[in-house]
Amino acid sequence: MTQDLAGRETGAGQEAVVGQDAVAGQDAAGGQDTAAGRDGAAGAQAPGSATRLTSGRLGVVGWLRWGWRQLTSMRTALVLLFLLALASIPGSVLPQQGIDPAAVTQYYAAHPALAPFLARLSAFDVFGAPWFAAIYLLLFTSLAGCVLPRAYRLAKSARQPPPRAPRYLARLPQAAGFRTVQPPDPALAAAAGLLRRRRFRVRTGDGWVSAEKGYLHEIGNLLFHVALLGLLVSVALGGLFGYKGNRLLVEGDTFANTPVGLDVFHPGRLVSAGDLQPFSITLNKFTARYVTSGPQRGQPSWFAAAIRYNSQYDGRLHSYDLRVNHPLIVDGVQVFLIGHGYAPEFKVTDSTGQVKFEQAVPFIPVEQSGLTSAGVIKVPDAQPRQLGFAGVFLPTQIDVGGRLASAFPAADYPRVSLVSYAGNLGLNSGQPQSVYNLDTSRMRRLAVSPRPLAPGQSIVLPHGLGKLTFTGYRQWVSLAVTYDPGQVPALVSALAALAGLILSFLVRRRRIFVRAVPAGEADDEADARAAAGGATYVEVAGLTRSDAAGGFETEFAELSSEIMQEVRAAAAAAGQPGGVAAAAGPKGE
């Protein structure tokens, strides 16, 4: 009985209940039926303590079992969780490769001695570091090892029939008794009928009825545990099969969701290039509005990217307005608008007079109030020398004491200012380089003034090296492509865990026991009459294991009086007057 009642409970005052129950259980006729199969935890506890005593003679299996028990203990899980939190601190303090590689480069420049050491510790890629993976894999194992056996035990317990009624019901925390002229069996049948109508699970035996209700408590508990597992699996799903990528897209351009089409691609462990959902997105037009006056001047007030995309499901083209917090969901993949900027267009001819470059070049904003943007132009196929340009795009150019600046983020007075170089871009060696960096180590700066160019204006390079024309500008957006198959399961699991927790707190599991015995002695006139008529003494007792929500006392009082009335009614129907002779209140009154 003790084992049966324990092990699943949370409520305060549980010790008291279990204590009471233990007393009852010792004497209970049915005590033995619980001792057998269900004391999994008690059984499991024994070898654990034995381990501590005899650890000197533990075999390999013993040590493995000990290790497993340590790993799956809640204390270990908490320590691991704390470690996980601790381990993610460097991820927020130090620049991360996957998030901001430029900042990592800057860190290298600022701390040339420390940075390589930190890199060896994966401090610039914390969330991909082996030690980080070790922590969360251990945590995963710990939680799974804790939750799975518990879920199994809970499932078993939820299917368990009520135990036999204890012999001495008066010792239970809630007890009442009354006499009736009904013989024991019909009285018990009437009580069992009532309890069944009250949706108790009823078990009957020789001279007793045992009923139990509130299995939803166990179901809630089970749901919580299974949902925890579901949460773990969802997280794993996202990590294994999800991916994320970024793409900068200029107005009028199209990109395809392939590793080739994405500028940055971080696949999950089990994602291969062929797994990406095959959609394409074309940026028609990007529109931004900015606050034009007041202290907020220059702040963006509204963005929208008008895009066209095709989905693999219908193969047709759709139009969509991509806005901040209004992502596109295509084939289960989320596409977010995360940035924007300007891409001035240039045309470069070389010494031969042929056009060697003609395209929009994305410039990256270096400040937000005027959207001053920096960028480079590389013309690797210019003859006789490769040409390079580095400079800024100023959406609304002003002159602040001889320095160029941008006064407003909208392109009201767009100008570019470029420094020109000729020489070797270092591209033909095959060493990959960023399109946003110009390696000028093997180039010569040309004697051309970096005076601001208006659209349509040109720089004519000295020595007949060529000519660059600023032909106009377009805008670009930066898109984040995210696929996380674990997202919906994680949400469902979290909600289920919450529902299970609430259920297990609100519903209490409670038992009602009824025993009926022929009345032994008569101590007053009515009883004497009843005894003469073959009267019966009916005992009702109640037991709950978790009364977190309270109110079992009231429920028991109502139920016991209903049982009394039911038995009396049955007696009256059977033509036996004075069905109930006396009733005693709950114990302790």
Place this chain on the structure above:
Amino acid sequence: MTRPQSSARYFAGTARVLSALAARPRAVRALLAGPRAVRAILAGTAVLALASCSGGAIAQNTPVSSGKSYVSGSYSSTYYGPGSRPAAPAVSGTTLTGSKFTLSADRGSLVVLNFWGSWCAPCRNEAPALAALATHFKSDPVRFVGDDVHDSTASAQAFEHTFNVGYPSLNDPGEQVALAFHGTVPPVAIPTTLLIDRTGHIAGRIVGGVSYRGLLALINKILAERS
């Protein structure tokens, strides 16, 4: 009596776990949604790290590679045996010079399909080898075709002029040809070179810049299969 205690501790523990998770959103984010955390950080700032060569290119000019992204230059060459070759998709489009091209028209020849861009350093490095091999196999049933992705026509034509590329290239600024290979053997970086056999099945893939000898050996191996 041991069991009620341990179970109470268990549940108190569970509650503590939940509250700990609630108190440490960073840990939860790290657990649940790496991508989301990243996005949140990215959202505020402009994305500096963008295209150079291949997907995942940002790692290239920075000292440490994340090790996760497909970094071009990580060369790999794969040969698929005759029994295990996925069929190449139907590919057609317009070349840089404006003429029509259909891949299936070259059925009967070995097709070397090279994905490239004029901005991509490894592509510039492998271009002489490809041009030389195209000349070398001029009289054999081998066709060279390029697919110029993420590029402008003017720059691409200047590239072809520089390296004397004698074979046609599809004009593919939106990576639609690369997309067509979804579910087969897709290009995973720029450059990627696919070898499509006489029956239109993908027989080999080289990720990263090709070498003259490496590609020559692979072509000869596939050509020799007939005999």
